Amino acid sequence: MSAVLNFLIRRREAGIFVMIVLFCLFVGVQKPQFLTLDSLRIVLLLTPLIMIGAMGQMMVIVARHVDLSIGSILGLSAMVSGMMFRYMPDMPWFLCFPLSIGTGMLLGFVNGLLITTFRLPAIIVTLGTLNLYRGLTFIISNAKQIDRQYVPSILKSMSQPSPTLAVPLIIFLSFAIAVATYWFLMHTRIGRQIFALGSNPVAAPLRGINVTQVTLLVFTLSGALSGLAGIMYASRWGFVNPSNTGAGFEFQVIAAVVIGGVSINGGVGTVLGTVLGVLLLGCVGAALPLLGIPGTTQNAIYGSVILVALLIDRLVRAQGNRGVTQRAGASS
Amino acid sequence: MLKKSLLIGLAAGLAMVTTAFAADPIKIVYIGKNTGNPYFDSITGGFEDACKEKGCEFEFVAPATAEATSQIPFIEAQIQRGVNVIGIAPNSPDALNQVLDDARAKGILVLTVNGDLVGNESHRDATILPVDFTKTGPNQVELMGSLIGYKGEIAILSATTEAPDQNTWIAAMNDTLANDAKYKDMKLVATVYGDDQPEKSTTEMEALLANYPNLVGVIAPTTVGIAAAAQVVQQRGIADKVHVTGLGLPSEMRDFIKDGTVKAFQLWSPYNEGWLAVHFALGVLDGSIKNEVGASFDVPNLGKVTIADKNAMIAQPELTTFDASNIDNFNF
Numbered sequence: 182m183s184a185v186l187n188f189l190i191r192r193r194e195a196g197i198f199v200m201i202v203l204f205c206l207f208v209g210v211q212k213p214q215f216l217t218l219d220s221l222r223i224v225l226l227l228t229p230l231i232m233i234g235a236m237g238q239m240m241v242i243v244a245r246h247v248d249l250s251i252g253s254i255l256g257l258s259a260m261v262s263g264m265m266f267r268y269m270p271d272m273p274w275f276l277c278f279p280l281s282i283g284t285g286m287l288l289g290f291v292n293g294l295l296i297t298t299f300r301l302p303a304i305i306v307t308l309g310t311l312n313l314y315r316g317l318t319f320i321i322s323n324a325k326q327i328d329r330q331y332v333p334s335i336l337k338s339m340s341q342p343s344p345t346l347a348v349p350l351i352i353f354l355s356f357a358i359a360v361a362t363y364w365f366l367m368h369t370r371i372g373r374q375i376f377a378l379g380s381n382p383v384a385a386p387l388r389g390i391n392v393t394q395v396t397l398l399v400f401t402l403s404g405a406l407s408g409l410a411g412i413m414y415a416s417r418w419g420f421v422n423p424s425n426t427g428a429g430f431e432f433q434v435i436a437a438v439v440i441g442g443v444s445i446n447g448g449v450g451t452v453l454g455t456v457l458g459v460l461l462l463g464c465v466g467a468a469l470p471l472l473g474i475p476g477t478t479q480n481a482i483y484g485s486v487i488l489v490a491l492l493i494d495r496l497v498r499a500q501g502n503r504g505v506t507q508r509a510g511a512s513s
Numbered sequence: 514m515l516k517k518s519l520l521i522g523l524a525a526g527l528a529m530v531t532t533a534f535a536a537d538p539i540k541i542v543y544i545g546k547n548t549g550n551p552y553f554d555s556i557t558g559g560f561e562d563a564c565k566e567k568g569c570e571f572e573f574v575a576p577a578t579a580e581a582t583s584q585i586p587f588i589e590a591q592i593q594r595g596v597n598v599i600g601i602a603p604n605s606p607d608a609l610n611q612v613l614d615d616a617r618a619k620g621i622l623v624l625t626v627n628g629d630l631v632g633n634e635s636h637r638d639a640t641i642l643p644v645d646f647t648k649t650g651p652n653q654v655e656l657m658g659s660l661i662g663y664k665g666e667i668a669i670l671s672a673t674t675e676a677p678d679q680n681t682w683i684a685a686m687n688d689t690l691a692n693d694a695k696y697k698d699m700k701l702v703a704t705v706y707g708d709d710q711p712e713k714s715t716t717e718m719e720a721l722l723a724n725y726p727n728l729v730g731v732i733a734p735t736t737v738g739i740a741a742a743a744q745v746v747q748q749r750g751i752a753d754k755v756h757v758t759g760l761g762l763p764s765e766m767r768d769f770i771k772d773g774t775v776k777a778f779q780l781w782s783p784y785n786e787g788w789l790a791v792h793f794a795l796g797v798l799d800g801s802i803k804n805e806v807g808a809s810f811d812v813p814n815l816g817k818v819t820i821a822d823k824n825a826m827i828a829q830p831e832l833t834t835f836d837a838s839n840i841d842n843f844n845f
Contacts, residue, residue, distance in 0.1 A: 212723075214723045220723070325551070328551065328765055418712075425710070470713075473724070476674055
């Protein structure tokens, strides 16, 4: 028992995993249909966009910044492709990938440039670009929605169960992005530098880290991933709307990242934890309607789950620290 | 003496300005609930076409979000611009009273179009509504009944819990189901709310299917809800078992009608509202139409329109039903 407890304390991810299991069992007792493959499919279909966004946001938060503009980047990137679908239907559909990802990269790069050049806090810069990018979306689209009929069927089919795989392609794609992020953060020099920058921004340049370069990189990556999420939005929902598409995306993503144990103080966080944070949000999102909880209370419950997750984490960590201190005391 | 001649000069100047205005074409503005809402494109189309024919100037403006007070600065700007007619889809039944009174004090004709200031009708000159809303609920129940052979469990997927129009219709649906013997074998098992968000509407629809395995029909009296419900049914391939209907836009529903996911749905023609508003406004301004309860006038393509209680007009008496046979005739 104490070994299990010890493991839970040491592995933050295990704690979140246990929370997911307990939550699913709790729901499953009342609604047995929640513990079926069908529900798993619903949960997984709720997560790909958040997962892709969370990988970018995680890198930004590890570097001790935050990116509030990702929802607007998602919207603008999706709209650029949507307008290609609508006004240039003869173009090959797959050009939407370079187009949207490129748009996202550019917008993220602009964020990074403003932050590094003028030494402005990321939270303020991205709050500004959140509105700027959303406004640009209205301007370029003339405030017109891109309707379902313009979005290519092949793109929409990526969100539907394929006959060969049984699982929609976007779910695979989101997990592939998570694996790639893991490799990048753990096994490349620049990936490690992101952690070094976040854990001590003052010491980072002394260790030979180019702070400007790393900062530009994390915001550009966050933008690129939001651009990809924009394409996924068009695939999943089949339309692009100037005001709705991506609205509130940043809150879901930051919530998932923070639940996943990424420290808002920078320097700490794992891909596995973030993935589990995303899955927990997905489970809650799918379970609340199933339990018949009215929409008016769902927001409050959703918010409470986030706070409880953070609280448990804080308590577990305090416990863990005490354990470490005690062990240190015993050995001396 | 000097004062007096100044006053006379001023009066003369004013008179000149006024005559100059009179020679200008009538300026009509329509203020929508929010930008990027495809529904308003269609209303605007009616305004535009009628103005083209009758030689008036038309402009559409709308705030970015549909909040209670967000339309106030737009109304103020239009008063300053000196428009002759303000048409508005009010975002609040009471927040606009003061600014609309200001507009009317300046001689501007104020019409609410597609929604009224319920309880504050004295703050506008007349209202133009799409259809007789008391018939929406019964019409929808009848359409659902005809799709499922008047037998089985049905559910309602609505917009937000506080949406006034939807709640009126849902109350009428409940009333019709309970009191009309024709529908005695149809059982309403749940009413859920998707908040007019695609994601939330989708999870609510999935939860309906999981919680009520015998469900044969879902009525979604909201354009976002019906599209989300149709997408779930399409992806699961259960169109022959669960019938989705409700209120939708032909442009958003075309694909679902063509592939048989949805057999039929309803709406009015928002276009007719704009068309009627222009003909009414110009008639009132040139004196050919008296804005009095009981008065009636002829409108090209719509026929005879009568001004009903509280100076209300409706653009068409019954809902239009869209199905595979006629969907291609509608381009909104």
